[in-house]
Amino acid sequence: MVKKTIFSKLFFTYLILIIAVMAVIAVLLSYAFNNYVFGEKQQEMRAAAAETVLLLGKYEQAEITYSELNDSLDILGSMTGSRIYAIRLNPEVLANKNLVLDKELLDAYLFEDLKSILQGKEVSRKKQYSDRFAADVAFLGVPYGQGNMIEGAILFFAPLDEIYAYIQKINMIIWCSALVAVILSGIMIYLTALKITRPLKIMEEGAIQLAAGEQINDLAVHSGDELEKMAKAFNNMKNQINTAENMRRDFMASVSHDLRTPLTSINGFVQGMLDGLVKPQDYPKYLNIIKTETNRLMGLTGEILESAKIQSGEITLARKYFLVGNTLEEILESTGMRENPKNIELMMDCPDGLEIYADQHRFKQILINILDNALKYTGKNGKIKLTVTPEDGGIKLSVQDNGKGIAPQDLPFIFEKFYRADKSRQEVEGGTGLGLNITKMLVEQHGGRISASSTYGQGTEIVIFFPG
Template identity: 30%
Template sequence: MRRRFFWGMVAVAVTTLLVGGLAAAALISRSVEASARTEFARQAAATARLLEADLPAGAQGEGRARLVQILRDVALVGGHEFVEAAVVGPRGAVTPLGEGGVLLDQVPGIAGLSGVVAFDAEVDGKRVTAVAQPIRLGERGTLVVVIGTALELIPWGEVLGRFIWALALALILAAVLAASFSRFAAGRLGRLQAAARRVAGGDLTARVPVEGSDELGDMAVAFNDMAGQLEAARRREREFLVAVGHDLRTPLTTIGGYAEAMGEGRIAPDDMARVGGVLGAESDRLRRLIEDLMLLSRIEAAEFTLRPEPVDLAAHLRGVLDGFRGRTEAARVHLVGAIDDVGTISTDPDRIAQVVGNLLENALRYTPEAGTVTLALHRTAPGLVLEVTDSGPGIDPGDLPHVFERLYVATRYRPVRPEGSGLGLAIVRQLVAEMGGTAEVVAPPGGGTTIRLMLPDGRDTGSAPGEQKRP
């Protein structure tokens, strides 16, 4: 990993330098050539003005010699290999004013030249960079001065040598930086890897130091969050097992004690009915706990099946409510229904009854005598709202985020609510989630608790009843 990272960084650095160097060389070459042509044009214009001043009516004798000398002086002072001039007559005749005319012959469109022309010529197989500058002479035609050079405008050999040295130095520096950074990054990855192995080995307390705010830092934060959640999940699982063990041990202890007493004949005949009732109640408690555990495990393992069908939800809930009236009357609790007619809904009636039954049982355990339990149903824009409200002591604000956790309520409020499996609200949340809804709890400061379920509208469209695993 470190080697790949190191060579990858070096390769990127070398490629960047090469591409940047070639691009810079091309840009510099164009810039230098453009600057040279501009300078040639300026010198050609100055030379043309000198020639114009000394140009005789007929370029012969001393006058011609004077023009030739001017061209030589310009070539010597400017360091040009080629300085040529000619007069282009009104009819296009070209009359050279100096010695030779190798560039004049290659000026594009010299007979009709009206402005500065930069062009490339060839002399003895060499490329010549040249500029032609025309100046009007009135009726005599046009004076054209051509300046050119075959010399390299940029000493590429020297430049290439320096570039190679710079590339070598940059390569060494990139290698040093890549080695340093790869060691640093590999160290951070190594610490992350070591922590991951500790977690895989069962040590959920392993954490990674967060170094920096880059991607590796974000990865360390995410790893620590994951490890923290796993540790919390293991703690909850341990607490869950302890609580389940307690809830199983209590009725088993009661049943075992009475069974032993019955076997030894220590129970009077008059107490047999009472003892039988106790044994039956404890057996029902065990049965509910086991059934709730099995149901919750099936839901969490995605082995849960919904069977939606058209249901008159309001009438269905009224029937569930009527089934609890005997218990509420015995407990001297008022049971109120505030159920709106929401029409026929496509849902699983058995699971709806199970959810509402769990909520009503939970509310009845908290509500004191002369208290009230209310079941409400109404439609809102987002969907259906189903609420069960009790007038019990309420829930502490710090416990609200944990109400739907397994056995949390049963453990936290055991003195207030000694009975129940402690899994009812966890099952409610899972069932509602499977049906595409959400569950929340509201506990105002003055007491009382409301469990609010948001369910999809699910208005029946006349389709046949079906079966689905997960909505």
Template identity: 30%
Template sequence: MRRKLSVKLGLLFFVLMLLIELSLFVILYTTISSHRVNEVMEGLLAKGAGHRDVLENNFDASTLHHVVLMETEASTDVIITDETGEIVDRSENEESFQTDIVESHTPEPETGDQILEENWGENPYVATVSPIIVDGAHRGDVYMFSPSMTIKNILAHLSEQFLWVMGMIAFVTLVLVFALSQIITRPLVRMQRVTEKLSEGKADVELDERHNDELGTLAVSINSLSDDLERLKKERNDFLSSVAHELRTPLTYVKGYADVASRKETSEEDREKYLAIIREEAEHLTTMVRQLFQLAKIEENTFTIEPSTVRLRPLFDEVKKQMAPSFKEDQHRLLVHIPEDLYVYADAMRLKQAFLNILHNALSYAGEHPEVQVEAMSRDDAVTIRISDNGPGVPEESLPRLFDRLYRVDKARSREEGGSGLGLAIVKEIIEMHEGSVRAFNDHGLTISITLPEEDADDTDSSRR
């Protein structure tokens, strides 16, 4: 079973926060415990210094007894020695460790108060010494002892408090981290559900885009993807519907006229006429299937181009020659204005195919006396080719869809002219494969404008590749 992202994220944040908190607690505990140990040692030194001050004023038996009596009920012990290091008085607690400390210490009155033993972890006592100086002469020393257990109890209590506080903070951190991880991952969970619906073909979903961060940007992208999928789904359905319609009409003609032509009572003259219609519709079907196949190859990236340096004028002369039968009538005119020194980097065969498609389209819709003008110009390292007709143009609302597959402005007239509605769609794909652009606009008729990257006449195929 896969773990939820919120759980993974929560655990990760919790571990990181716990490590940070532990580090801070270790530093804080070390600092405080060291401070508390220093307090005990400084207190012991201060206590020994206080007894020393009293003895410096009155170094006699009664004062010695008074000092020892003061430590009888205290947790600390005192040992007082003379200048030779002999013990003259002490607390009732006679520990061998204390005696060993005194006997091993060499009096050094010039060093003043000092700590003799501070290893409270291994030894039963910590110890300090304060020299007694009377009239400038060393008269003895005051040794103070404090049980190490006192420090251990202080640190144990401190550790208990730290553990309790750390446990509470860890619990609060755990709750907050998992709550925050739920809040952070909630948009991601919604996005997961939306993408699952998208994968199931349900494109009518939308995400909240109010987040002003990467999640908001991702939500916008997913919503855009949803809209694109919905649009593509609609375009696919429209395309399939259009293909079915385009195939149904010629097939209906073929079937109907084939039935009529096969009747015995049909005259030979009518039969030839019906067969001519059948051939015409079959040719229309063949053209449509070929163009659909070309579009399918483009979609599958199997429609390749082999670009080279191409001079436009000779290429269009070939196109004009190929279109000559269509412009053979006196009232049909094809005017070409292309400079001799214009070059593009393109696949000549594919480019010719695009030009032929545009010219066939222009000839079909140009009007009663077709006149098609072709002109080309160079500007800003690009070549613009405009193919204009003298027809009625296209309604403005139809211009954005003119390059859509199977789109027709006038469906009835397109059927009469034999168009498949795929020619301009193929033009758009071919031009975009050449890193160019194509658009349509009205200018005393319809104008198709193609923009391609310009090629320097001195460039060769090898240098360009």
């Protein structure tokens, strides 16, 4: 049983097709050739018959002798590869409808044929077994006579052995050519089917390996057709899966790290207090640390919940008109960002009276996330510039810092969930990597856009567009 593969389907379909076409061509060719050879033979015998009539006429006119006639007929016979008999019957025999002839001399069939010939008809047979030659013969019989008076018959017997041998040779050539054509086409079809199916095989193996969780290289398919496009799409998909998988791992690492660190210190301090290792007068100091750690944990779980909520579309925006400048001032006041420990200068440029229609609480959340990043990732005495400009009936908000910047390989991913450029999580200021993802989702829920540009080592600019 042939395995059901695209290769076998292609290969066998085309092979069967080619064999069928070749067989039909070969059969038609040999049939046509057969007909042609016999047709030619008959033509030849007819021409010789005409010649024989002439010779017989000459003999009757006594222009040639009997032996000359016989010689000429022999020559004519050997030229046409046949035996020629000219039978002349006397008038009595001809008048007698019952035609008494020496049957011994004649083949069985010939007796009936002779009757037809003497009635003025031409009789021809492509193939007839002759007792006289003990072989198959082609036969032609024509009446002979002057005017309407039939005097006899001229009979041609051409043994078919030679013709058969000839036809067999030609048939052999035809069938051998067909076989060679089938073999050559078979090889071509095999190679073509292989060429078509090889990329599919590569993709199949790639997909199986990928599904088994193995790391695979990009598929190398250069067929220049749809399969190459498919392989490219496969490579893209594979890379995205890899990225997603890496992000998932990072996430697991981050979250477990972020959850474990505060829990470990809380657990340590509480245990120390219970064991009496911490003196009661030091309790407030450690309780403060425990509170900070607890806050961190709450912040983290809060962010995770928030992200899940926004993503599932659970939050609805409470839009209203508000003044952008005032809201930004409020943010800087309430968070105390201006008086930051790194002495970073925070400049703001926002036109007076500029209003937008948005959810003010979420707007603040967005700005806090962006400014928080700018402060986190900018060194001491750095500068952050917040610029607001009206655009297309909405506003464009830019937060520019001269901090550490983002490496080009990280830039496309910073809006992804849990993505952090610093994977080591050694950095003191490191967060969960959810901030920008939440920010992006909130901006988009407002119908806006957010983008980032950065020069590594020099600074970052985050630009947000809010529609009016």
